[in-house]
Amino acid sequence: MSPSRHKQYYLVDGDALPEVFIRVTQAQELLDTGRAQTVAEAAERVGISRSAFYKYKNAVMPFQNVAGGHIVTFQIMLRHKMGVLSEVLGVFAETGANILTINQGIPTNGAAPVTITADMTALDTSAEVLLERLGAVEDVIKAAVAAG
Numbered sequence: 001m002s003p004s005r006h007k008q009y010y011l012v013d014g015d016a017l018p019e020v021f022i023r024v025t026q027a028q029e030l031l032d033t034g035r036a037q038t039v040a041e042a043a044e045r046v047g048i049s050r051s052a053f054y055k056y057k058n059a060v061m062p063f064q065n066v067a068g069g070h071i072v073t074f075q076i077m078l079r080h081k082m083g084v085l086s087e088v089l090g091v092f093a094e095t096g097a098n099i100l101t102i103n104q105g106i107p108t109n110g111a112a113p114v115t116i117t118a119d120m121t122a123l124d125t126s127a128e129v130l131l132e133r134l135g136a137v138e139d140v141i142k143a144a145v146a147a148g
Contacts, residue, residue: 024048072117073147076115077143088114089102094133096125098118
């Protein structure tokens with residue numbers, strides 16, 4: 001990478017990734033949780049070489065690990081109905097996400113944009129599940145991660 005080029009990051013569906021990337025994250029989880037004591041042991045258990053682990057270990061990680069312990073900003077579009085924002089906030093509370101800021105725009109055409117920034121340190125589920133639960137709220141039109 002040239003010095004003038006900035007790193008770019010992508011959020012990619014796991015089904016589109018080469019299997020080695022998934023296995024690297026599995027090996028890292030074994031090490032992080034103490035279920036494997038060495039890189040050699042973790043790599044062997046998930047079926048990759050140590051060199052593959054070292055090559056990709058800093059380049060790929062599960063989304064929930066990126067979010068865990070970090071600040072994540074969600075963009076959510078809500079139908080303009082009483083109680084919808086309260087339901088959305090309840091999802092954050094139920095999953096252990098600590099809301100830091102809420103910014104709701106004025107409703108137009110029956111919908112209002114809401115930006116919620118949360119500390120994901122205490123999240124007791126995956127960020128994917130949190131996003132799915134937000135999308136399942138009846139009057140949530142769209143929920144997405146904006147940054148984090």
